[in-house]
Amino acid sequence: QQGSVTASPSDSMDDSYICPVTTGSNTLHLDFDTGSSDLWVFSTDTPASEQGSHSLYNGEATGKLLSGYTWDITYEDGSGSKGIVYSDKVVIGPVTATSQAVEAATSASSGFVSDTSTDGLVGLAFSSINTVEPQQQLTFFDNVKSSLASPLFAAVLKHGKAGTYDFGYLDSSKYTGSIAYTAVDNSQGFWGFTAGATTVGGKSTGSVGAAIMDTGTTLLYLPSKVVSAYYAQVKGSSNSNTYGGYIFPCSATLPDWNVSIGGTTFTVTGSYFNYSPVSSGSSTCYGAMQPNSQTGGSTVFGDTFIKGHYIVFDQTQGSNSPRLGLAKQ
């Protein structure tokens, strides 16, 4: 099988990208996250006080309870959720997993409860970091990959408009030039890779090193040397304690940023580095490139990098030789 599902920005800042997913017989809007490996949803098992206006999965109606199984996840940004586990049919686009572990939330942190755009997450990192106990469960991709035309999925996210996640095939109409491949280190359960030399305005701004490709992270978090060299090219920028990161006048001209990955140079358009005003109506803006000290030291290529590129999460060389493919959209 193979197929594509629409991925829509959750808000005007491209904070995350949301896709319709049918779990059992209900369609929910879920955040596809290559930085975690649990598929969890708001459900009829979520306390009514926490259900908010979310669409709900009804495990009792369509799923098979995995008796005694639990899950409990905490994310980089301190948010989290936990609950019980069903096995059920999950359909993404035209791709079906017949017995997918659907993790029903019995509690979720306040950010999830109030974020009405998202009814849960589809974890697409490696199953080695799935949090279900007593027996770890497989991700949607791991469940379907042997039935896909090719064992791969592609993220085709866009700035301010709908893109897609494609499962099982490469779509040459969605990228230009050729795909550059680079080896993945999945020892920590992530789509880890090595990024190389960076330049801004023709000047070298240092090398990046080990990084992860994470659709579930909004911004681009890089070594401080690279970040400070970038903002040195942005008039009026500063690293603000007040706002916990680099800020600049919203009128500033933001230069493009270039990075070498898999022997090819990729560019993030300067305007993508304007995340948003620090508060509504302010003429001071917050940068979409920030130091990796904000992410516990991990260098994370989040949506700021991913949107505008064609990123292939690929196991065609075997599940022990995962790789990332990158191309320009």
Ligand SMILES: CC[C@H](C)[C@H](NC(=O)C[C@H](O)[C@H](CC1CCCCC1)NC(=O)CCNC(=O)[C@H](Cc1ccccc1)NC(=O)N1CCC(N)CC1)C(=O)NCc1cnc(C)nc1N
């Ligand atoms: C099995 C755990 C799993 C691997 C887990 N993985 C992750 O945390 C990475 C994963 O991609 C998660 C997935 C998120 C979680 C929140 C909901 C949306 C998806 N990414 C992050 O936590 C990166 C930091 N957060 C973000 O980038 C969120 C994403 C978001 C978007 C829209 C709405 C709400 C949240 N963005 C914001 O909060 N924004 C508001 C602030 C603005 N400056 C940027 C945008 C982990 O590393 N946990 C270990 C961990 C635990 N505790 C801590 C403190 N750090 C940790 N790393």
